Structure formats: structure tokens, C-alpha cells
Amino acid sequence: MKYQPVIGLEVHVQLLTDTKIFCGCSTMFGAEPNSQTCPVCLGLPGALPVLNKKVVEFAIKAGLSTNCSITPRSIFARKNYFYPDLPKGYQISQFEDPICQHGWLDIKVNEQDLKRIGITRIHMEEDAGKLVHGELSGRADDSGVDLNRACTPLLEVVSEPDLRSSDEAVVYLKQLHQIVTWLGICDGNMEEGSFRCDANVSVMPVGSSTLGTRAEIKNVNSFKFVKQAIEYEIQRQIDLIEDGGTVVQETRLFDPNSGTTRSMRSKEEAHDYRYFPDPDLVPLVISDQWIERSRQELPELPEQRQHRFMTELGLPLYDAEVLTASRALADYFEAGVAAHGNAKLIGNWIMGEITRALNDSGTSIEACPVAPGQLAELLKLIDNGTISGKIAKTVFDEMWRSGKAAQAIVEEQGLVQVSDSSAIETIIDEIMAANAGQVEEYRGGKEKVFGFFVGQVMKASKGKANPSVVNELLLNKLKG
Amino acid sequence: MKMTTADVEYVARLARLELTPGEKELFAGQMGAILGYVEKLKGLNTDGIMPTSHAVPMENAFREDVIRPSIGLEKALANAPEREGSFFAVPKVIE
Numbered sequence: 001m002k003y004q005p006v007i008g009l010e011v012h013v014q015l016l017t018d019t020k021i022f023c024g025c026s027t028m029f030g031a032e033p034n035s036q037t038c039p040v041c042l043g044l045p046g047a048l049p050v051l052n053k054k055v056v057e058f059a060i061k062a063g064l065s066t067n068c069s070i071t072p073r074s075i076f077a078r079k080n081y082f083y084p085d086l087p088k089g090y091q092i093s094q095f096e097d098p099i100c101q102h103g104w105l106d107i108k109v110n111e112q113d114l115k116r117i118g119i120t121r122i123h124m125e126e127d128a129g130k131l132v133h134g135e136l137s138g139r140a141d142d143s144g145v146d147l148n149r150a151c152t153p154l155l156e157v158v159s160e161p162d163l164r165s166s167d168e169a170v171v172y173l174k175q176l177h178q179i180v181t182w183l184g185i186c187d188g189n190m191e192e193g194s195f196r197c198d199a200n201v202s203v204m205p206v207g208s209s210t211l212g213t214r215a216e217i218k219n220v221n222s223f224k225f226v227k228q229a230i231e232y233e234i235q236r237q238i239d240l241i242e243d244g245g246t247v248v249q250e251t252r253l254f255d256p257n258s259g260t261t262r263s264m265r266s267k268e269e270a271h272d273y274r275y276f277p278d279p280d281l282v283p284l285v286i287s288d289q290w291i292e293r294s295r296q297e298l299p300e301l302p303e304q305r306q307h308r309f310m311t312e313l314g315l316p317l318y319d320a321e322v323l324t325a326s327r328a329l330a331d332y333f334e335a336g337v338a339a340h341g342n343a344k345l346i347g348n349w350i351m352g353e354i355t356r357a358l359n360d361s362g363t364s365i366e367a368c369p370v371a372p373g374q375l376a377e378l379l380k381l382i383d384n385g386t387i388s389g390k391i392a393k394t395v396f397d398e399m400w401r402s403g404k405a406a407q408a409i410v411e412e413q414g415l416v417q418v419s420d421s422s423a424i425e426t427i428i429d430e431i432m433a434a435n436a437g438q439v440e441e442y443r444g445g446k447e448k449v450f451g452f453f454v455g456q457v458m459k460a461s462k463g464k465a466n467p468s469v470v471n472e473l474l475l476n477k478l479k480g
Numbered sequence: 481m482k483m484t485t486a487d488v489e490y491v492a493r494l495a496r497l498e499l500t501p502g503e504k505e506l507f508a509g510q511m512g513a514i515l516g517y518v519e520k521l522k523g524l525n526t527d528g529i530m531p532t533s534h535a536v537p538m539e540n541a542f543r544e545d546v547i548r549p550s551i552g553l554e555k556a557l558a559n560a561p562e563r564e565g566s567f568f569a570v571p572k573v574i575e
Contacts, residue, residue: 017545024548033566037556038548044559054545075533082496084570131573144567147556272494277533285539 002206003241005234006214007169007199008161011176012154013186014127014194015058021126021153022049022092022281029192033146041151043087049280051076055153056099056284058185059124060294062155063100065179065301066119070291074099076124076281079273084145085129093156095275098123099284105179107171117172118160127152155185161200161211166230170223173197178302182327190221197226201233202247212237213247217261219254229254233261305330313343322351328365332372339376349375353396370399378406386410387417391463419466421473424457427465428477431456442478453478481519483512 020027023040039047063070077095103119129150131143157176163169177195181188188195202214215237220229232254237247252261300308302324309320309330323333329350336346354375358365378395381387387395387410398409410416418424431453432439442449457470485504488511492499499507550556553566562569 019545019547024543024546025550026547032553034556034568035553035566036550038551042556050541050543052545053542056542073539080494084568084573132567133572139564139569141572142562142564142569143572144564145570146567274494279534282534282536282538282541 001242003203003234003238004206004208005164005166005230006161006202006204006211007163007166007230008214009157009159009163009169009173010198010200010216011157011159011173012127012196012198013062013157013180015055015153015155015185016187017052017054017058017153019052020151021052021055021124022151025151027152031148033144033148036148037150041087042147043089043150049092049278051281051284052153055124056286057294058153058183059099059122059155060286060291061183061185061298062157062180063103063122064291064295064298065183066100066103066105066122066157066176068100068103068119068122070286071097071099071101072286073097074284074286076278076284077275078278079125079275081273083128084143085131085147085150087129087147087150091126091128092278092281093125093275094123099286105172105175107168107175109168109171115162115168117162117168120158120160122155122157125154125156126150127154155180161202161214166227166234169199169230170227173226174223178325182299182302184327190223193221196221199226199230199233201230201237203234203237203241213249215247215249215261216251217254218251218264222256225254225256228256228259229261232259236261299327302327302330309333309343313337315343315347319344319347319351323347326365332365332368335372336375339373340379342379345379346372346375349379353393357397357400369403370396374399374405381406381410385417385419385466387415388463388467390467391415391417394463415464417466418461418464419469421469424461424465424469424473425477427457427460428453428470428473431460432477439478450474450478481512481515483508483515487511 015021017027019025020041023038025036025038025041028036040049060070062068074094074097076092078090079093079095080090082089098121100122101120103122104116105119106114106116109115127149129145129147131145133143134140135144159172163172177188180186180195186194190196197220199217199220200214201217202212204210204212215233217229217233220226233252240247251264253264254261306317306320306324309315309323310317315323324330332354333343333346333350336350337343340346354365354368354370357363357370358368363369375396378392378399381395382389382392391410392406395406395409395415398404398413399406402409404412435453435456438449438452442453453474454467454470457465457474458467485501485508488499488504488508491511492504557563557566557568560568
């Protein structure tokens with residue numbers, strides 16, 4: 001029998017606020033355990049949570065950018081369960097009336113086609129603390145609790161079960177990741193857990209309209225693992241059904257080392273969270289004016305910007321996609337275009353030399369040592385014939401190292417292109433004299449030798465000879 | 481409304497409460513009476529009335545995103561039944 005996988009994703013997006021969602025403790029990553037805590041996030045009796053306004057603003061932006069409607073009146077709820085990383089015995093979350101509902105993302109399933117993936121809801125909630133195992137000296141049988149992360153603001157973005165393959169899941173996830181980092185509401189660091197994903201996976205016979213029983217896979221913290229975990233889980237369920245078994249609804253943990261998922265027995269207990277409205281937090285009312293103001297503040301989103309790069313600047317789809325990979329990259333590109341004008345050329349340099357240099361040095365575009373205006377100055381030197389495209393790459397490397405302007409480097413190192421025909425003719429004469437054999441070969445009809453002469457002339461001129469002048473003079477001279 | 485001792489046991493387990501058989505009987509009766517009262521309220525016509533999530537008519541209490549000093553590690557761990565270094569120590573929970 002053929003099976004159809006059905007996948008829905010729950011994505012936790014850690015928000016880039018300075019403080020926690022319900023108290024003024026810092027959210028800085030990497031501090032000494034439990035040093036960023038107070039009575040609110042420690043869950044001490046009598047402490048009262050107060051909502052961080054920025055969290056609401058970020059949530060509205062996320063909602064508007066994913067085509068959600070913003071709920072005019074939403075409330076917070078307590079989700080009750082016991083776990084050592086949850087000091088209050090409940091997590092403050094949203095249950096009924098989450099802040100954003102009924103959105104969607106159109107994902108690219110191939111070159112031409114878009115597929116609409118529903119977003120059921122986006123709600124605000126607090127994170128739990130962090131548990132460490134096997135790190136306490138002399139206490140192999142104990143776990144450690146660090147509550148620095150407790151009360152860190154999260155958005156949970158819940159998709160409809162509209163995804164039909166691991167590839168679609170990854171595309172959706174990447175698109176969502178791009179949006180939240182583009183908005184500047186999340187740093188997107190998956191290794192540190194700023195953007196993490198649980199996958200609900202089930203399978204049903206092809207043609208069926210009844211969804212199978214799903215398993216929820218936790219702990220998938222990279223795009224690669226999402227694909228791996230979903231594929232493993234799909235196959236596990238199919239094998240189980242083929243062998244006459246039944247899938248049970250359960251939480252499973254992905255193990256990146258083995259690429260498998262396994263049941264989390266401790267979380268098998270009935271998921272009866274007994275949600276109820278949190279009396280400590282008053283209802284959140286969002287006016288139309290507030291929504292409108294947020295809409296005005298939204299940056300041009302990746303899709304819109306791609307479209308504009310194609311229609312206004314004439315870029316091909318591929319270039320437009322690459323150059324909108326991040327907002328900073330797109331900004332860099334546009335600043336370059338403003339300073340130079342040739343969008344295609346600027347784009348090629350960013351996708352070529354700049355990207356290579358960034359990757360080689362592990363630098364982000366935000367910290368690129370060559371500013372867009374400096375890149376434009378370099379390209380102008382090619383445009384006006386001062387240097388060749390090849391020399392420009394040498395100059396670029398020097399700009400990267402020293403931070404100097406292109407013009408200064410060209411002058412200092414005497415890299416100005418030689419277009420003067422008499423100087424080039426002298427070089428050509430010398431090379432022809434030294435390679436009489438090859439000259440004969442060329443004249444005997446072996447035209448491939450032409451490339452050899454070009455190479456020799458460029459080498460003798462230290463790359464400074466104007467290539468088109470070299471070609472023209474060589475052709476004439478070799479003809480004899 | 482009738483509450484059984486099994487209902488009480490279920491709720492008690494979720495709340496990690498250990499109850500004696502006598503307490504289970506006692507609470508089954510008391511909780512049944514409370515739920516019976518709520519059952520009675522269901523008879524009222526509440527069409528067009530917004531569900532009450534909060535007793536106080538207040539909305540939008542915010543704080544700005546400004547860091548305030550934390551209380552410090554020692555105070556944070558002062559009530560810990562067990563600690564190890566900067567951590568609260570708890571019986572091993574590992575998946």
C-alpha cells in the first residue's frame with residue numbers, strides 16, 4: 001500500500017527582547033546559571049507577572065507578516081503540569097483567543113508552484129528553565145536546574161497539517177525563519193534554541209481523507225534534523241502499520257546521533273493541562289489603530305523585496321532570491337546599487353567575491369569590512385578602464401584586508417591597467433621572439449596556441465595589460 | 481452533580497496530592513456540591529454575554545522592555561532544598 005505523510009509543525013520562536021516576558025530580568029544568553037532570576041521567574045509565592053509590551057508588538061508583527069488576523073481581545077492562560085524546569089507548576093501561555101489566528105504562508109514547492117500552508121495560530125508564552133544532566137560534580141544521579149531561561153518570551157507558531165513531505169516541512173520552516181529574522185524579532189540561532197521545532201507526523205493510505213494517529217517529535221534543532229527526523233518517523237509508522245501494528249499518539253524524542261526517534265515515557269501521562277485564564281494577567285486588548293501602526297512599521301518583507309528586485313532592477317529570480325536571503329544582505333545590495341547603478345554587476349560581486357570572502361573568514365554581512373560604497377568605487381575603476389576585472393579581484397582582497405579605498409590601493413601598488421599599445425607591443429615582440437616555435441605552430445593553423453600567447457603577455461605585464469588591447473594586437477602580430 | 485472517588489483520585493494525581501480514603505470520600509462530596517452549583521448556573525440564559533475571564537474590569541497592564549536588576553544567585557538559591565554550584569539540584573530527570 002502507498003502512504004501519504006501528513007505533517008504539521010509547531011515552531012517556538014524566542015523573541016529578541018532585552019528582558020523576560022513577565023519580569024525585568026535580562027534574557028542575555030550564556031550568563032552564570034540562575035543569576036538572571038527574580039521572584040517572578042523563580043515562581044515565588046506572591047510575585048506578580050507584568051507583560052512586556054515589546055512581546056506584544058513583536059507578536060503583532062509576526063502575525064501581520066504571516067497573514068494572520070490579530071485577535072482584538074486575547075487572554076493568558078495557565079497550562080498546568082509538573083516538571084523540574086517549571087518552577088510555578090504551570091506555564092503562562094495562551095489557550096483560547098491567542099493573539100494571532102488564521103494565517104498562512106505560500107511556500108515554493110518547486111520553481112513555479114506555490115503551496116499555501118495554513119497557520120492555525122500564533123500565541124505568546126514563557127519558556128521553561130533548562131535542565132542539565134551529568135554535569136553536577138559528585139552527583140551523577142542528579143540533574144541541575146538553571147532558571148535563567150525561565151520566563152523568556154516565546155511565540156509558538158502552529159501550522160495546519162498541510163505539509164505532505166519532509167521537503168515541504170523544511171521549505172516552510174526556512175521561510176518562517178527568514179521572516180522572523182527579517183523582522184528582527186528573533187536571532188534565528190537554532191543551535192542555541194532561539195528557533196526550534198516540534199513536528200506532528202502521521203501517515204494515511206493514499207487517497208484516504210481520514211488522518212492517521214500522529215506522533216509529536218521534539219528536539220529538532222536544525223533544518224537537516226527536521227528532514228531526518230520526519231523521514232525516519234514516516235518510515236517507522238509505515239513499517240509499524242505494515243507489520244500489523246498501530247501507531248500510538250505519543251511524544252517522541254529525536255536523537256541526532258542515531259537519526260532516530262524514540263518514545264519519551266515520562267511524558268506519556270495524560271496531557272490534561274487543565275488550562276484556565278491566568279487571574280494575574282489582565283486581558284490584552286489590541287485596537288485597530290495599534291494594528292495599523294504596526295502595519296506601517298513593518299519592513300518590506302522578503303517576498304515583496306524579491307519581486308521589486310526583479311521588476312525594478314531587472315534581476316533574474318535566482319539573484320533576487322539569493323540577495324534577499326537576509327535583510328542585511330538585501331540592504332547591502334541596495335546601498336551598492338544606489339552608489340553604482342548597475343544592479344546585475346553589484347549582485348554578481350556580492351554573490352561572488354563578497355560571499356566567498358565572508359564564508360572564508362566566517363564574517364556576517366553586517367560586519368563586512370568592505371562597505372557597499374567602497375565596492376561601488378572599485379567597480380567604477382573597472383568601468384572607466386583603470387583596472388581590469390581580474391586585477392579588481394586582487395584589489396578587492398587588499399580592500400578586505402586593509403580597509404583602504406580601491407583608488408588608493410591601485411595607486412600604491414601601481415596596478416593601473418596598461419592600455420597603451422606601444423608598451424604592450426614591446427612585450428608582445430619580446431614574447432614572440434622568445435617563442436619562435438609556437439609562432440610557427442600558430443601560423444601553421446594551430447589556433448589554440450593563441451591562448452598561450454595571451455597568458456604570456458598577461459604574465460609579463462603582471463596582469464596589468466588591458467586584455468582587449470592585448471587580444472587585438474596579438475591577432476595582428478601573429479598573422480605576420 | 482455526582483463526583484466519584486475515582487474522579488478525585490485523577491485530579492489528585494495531576495496535582496501530586498496524596499489523599500487518604502477518608503479524604504477522597506470527603507472531597508468527592510464537597511467537589512460534587514461545587515460542581516452541582518455550577519451546573520445550576522448553566523440553566524441561565526447567557527446569550528450575548530461575554531465570558532468572564534477576569535473579575536476586575538481592567539486591561540492592558542504593560543511594562544516597558546527595560547532591564548531591572550535580578551536578585552542575585554545566592555538569594556535565588558536560598559530556598560533550594562538541594563544545590564550544587566550555581567544549580568538547583570533535583571533527582572535525575574533524563575529522557
